[in-house]
Amino acid sequence: MLALSIHAVKIKDIEDIYKIVEESPGYKLTTVMPKLQENPSDSSIVYIAYTPTELIVYSKNYQKGISANSRRRDAVAMVKGQEDNIAIIIAPYGKGNDVYYIAVNPLGAIYDKMISIFGETEWDGNVKALTEETEYGWSALLIIPFNALNYGEVVWGIQICRVISKKGEMQFLFPTTSLNYIEDIAEMKLDFNYIKKDKNFNFYVMPSVRFSQEDKTNKFTWGGTIRFKQGSKSVLDITYHPDFSEVDVDMFKFDLRRLPIDYPEKRIFFTEGSNYLSMPFPLLRTRNFEKPLWGVKFFTATEKVSLISLFINDASLGNATIIRTTYNPFSSTKIGFYLMNSEIGYNLSSMDFINYYEKLKLSFSLQASKRLDNNKNLYYVAFERYEKPGLSLGVSYTSIDSFIISPFNYILIDFEGIKQVQSFLHYRYDKSSYTFMPSFIYNFIQNKFNSENIYKNYGFFVYLQTTKFPIILFSNIGASFD
Structure with a gap:
C-alpha cells in the first residue's frame, strides 16, 4: 500500500539513478480511472532521487502499443489526455501552494506549466527529458534543476500522474479522484544540506x-x-x-x-x-x-x-x-x-x-x-x-x-454592465470498457441595469464513451439571444 510520505534517494550523479532502478522496488502507481485498481496490468513504477543540483524521476511504463504524436514543447494534446504521457507535479513550498507541472510523452516532448488554485500559467523551466521505447513499453527520465525552481526548505508536495490515452486510464502516485494537484498530493522530504545552495546573490x-x-x-x-x-x-x-x-x-x-x-x-x-x-x-x-x-x-x-x-x-x-x-x-x-x-x-x-x-x-x-x-x-x-x-x-x-x-x-x-451565472452538474461512471456521464448545464447573461436577458444556454445530455467511439445517447440543449 502506498505511503503518503515519499522517500527521495540521495545520489551523486544522474547516472546513479539506474543503480536505484536495479536495487530498489520503486513506487508503483495506482489506477484511479476508469476504476480503482492497485495492481493494473499496464503498471507504472517510478524512482525518485536527487543530486546536489537536480531532482531526478525515472519511470518504467508498461503497456502494449504507444500513442503519441507531439514533438514540440507544450503540446496541448498531452494535457488533454489525447496521448500517452507521465507527469510529475511538485509543490516546493508544501501542500496547498502553487505547483510545477512537468509532463513528457514517449517521444520526449515536454509540457511544463505552473498550476495554482486560480488556474494554469506559463512556465518554461530548464527541464531535460530522455525517453526510450522498450520491450515492456517505454521509459522516461526527467531531470529538473533545483535552480529552475523557486522553493522553500520545507516538506515538499509531490504527485505523479500517468495517462494511457487509448484505455482512458489515469494512474497516480497518491491515489485521488479529485484531480486537485494543489492539495491531494503526497509529501516528500529532502535533505537541504545536501542540495547545493546558490550564492546569496x-x-x-x-x-x-x-x-x-x-x-x-x-x-x-x-x-x-x-x-x-x-x-x-x-x-x-x-x-x-x-x-x-x-x-x-x-x-x-x-x-x-x-x-x-x-x-x-x-x-x-x-x-x-x-x-x-x-x-x-x-x-x-x-x-x-x-x-x-x-x-x-x-x-x-x-x-x-x-x-x-x-x-x-x-x-x-x-x-x-x-x-x-x-x-x-x-x-x-x-x-x-x-x-x-x-x-x-x-x-x-x-x-x-x-x-x-x-x-x-x-x-x-x-x-x-x-x-x-x-x-x-x-x-x-x-x-x-x-x-x-x-x-x-x-x-x-x-x-x-x-x-x-x-x-x-x-x-x-x-x-x-452585466450579471452572469454559469453552472454545470454531471456524474461520471467509469467501467473498463465504457464511460457513462449524464450532464446538466445552465448559463445566462443579463443586462445589469434592466435585467433583460442577453444570452441563455441550458440543457441536459447523456454521454457514453466506449473503447472505440463516443455516443451521445440523449441531448436537449437550448440557447437564446436577445
Whole structure:
C-alpha cells in the first residue's frame, strides 16, 4: 500500500539513478480511472532521487502499443489526455501552494506549466527529458534543476500522474479522484544540506539584438535584461528594449497587435512569476503590453506569503504599476490583494479569497474589485467540485459594472454592465470498457441595469464513451439571444 510520505534517494550523479532502478522496488502507481485498481496490468513504477543540483524521476511504463504524436514543447494534446504521457507535479513550498507541472510523452516532448488554485500559467523551466521505447513499453527520465525552481526548505508536495490515452486510464502516485494537484498530493522530504545552495546573490546579464526591416528601411534595436536573484526565492529583473518579439510566432506573418487573436504569453519577462499574479477572476492580460520600452519586475515567495510587483513603460499604454500579494494562513486557504495604477487613468484595487474543503473536494472563491478612478465594481463568487469518476459541479456568479473593460484586460473580459451565472452538474461512471456521464448545464447573461436577458444556454445530455467511439445517447440543449 502506498505511503503518503515519499522517500527521495540521495545520489551523486544522474547516472546513479539506474543503480536505484536495479536495487530498489520503486513506487508503483495506482489506477484511479476508469476504476480503482492497485495492481493494473499496464503498471507504472517510478524512482525518485536527487543530486546536489537536480531532482531526478525515472519511470518504467508498461503497456502494449504507444500513442503519441507531439514533438514540440507544450503540446496541448498531452494535457488533454489525447496521448500517452507521465507527469510529475511538485509543490516546493508544501501542500496547498502553487505547483510545477512537468509532463513528457514517449517521444520526449515536454509540457511544463505552473498550476495554482486560480488556474494554469506559463512556465518554461530548464527541464531535460530522455525517453526510450522498450520491450515492456517505454521509459522516461526527467531531470529538473533545483535552480529552475523557486522553493522553500520545507516538506515538499509531490504527485505523479500517468495517462494511457487509448484505455482512458489515469494512474497516480497518491491515489485521488479529485484531480486537485494543489492539495491531494503526497509529501516528500529532502535533505537541504545536501542540495547545493546558490550564492546569496546571483547576477545575470541577458543582452538582445534585433534586426528588422520597415518600409524597406533596415532597423537595428538593442537592449537587454539584468537579473539579480537571491537564493531560490527572490528575483529582480530590470529590462530595457528587450527582445519582446513575437515569441513562438513568425513575426513576418503575424502581428501581435491584432488583439482579437488570443496568443498565449511566452515572453520571459512576463511568464516568470506570472503564477503570483493569478486570481479567481483575472484582471490583467500581459499580452496587451504591445511594445514595452523598459520595465522592472520583482517577486519573492515563502511558504505563507508571495509578492510580485511590476513597473512597465509601454509605447501605447504609458506607465503602469502592478502589485499583487497573497497570504496563506492555512494550507487550504489563500487571501490575495491586487493594486494597479496607470498613466492612462485606469486604477484598480481588488481583494480575493479562496478555500478548499478537502473532505467535500469543494473549492470556494470570492473576489471584489473596484476601479478607484470612477468607483465601478466587479464581483465574483464560485463553488466548484471536480471528481473523476464521481460527482462534479460548479456554480459561479459574476457582476461587472460598466467601464471595467480597459486596454489592460481587453479579451479577458468580453462584456461589461452585466450579471452572469454559469453552472454545470454531471456524474461520471467509469467501467473498463465504457464511460457513462449524464450532464446538466445552465448559463445566462443579463443586462445589469434592466435585467433583460442577453444570452441563455441550458440543457441536459447523456454521454457514453466506449473503447472505440463516443455516443451521445440523449441531448436537449437550448440557447437564446436577445
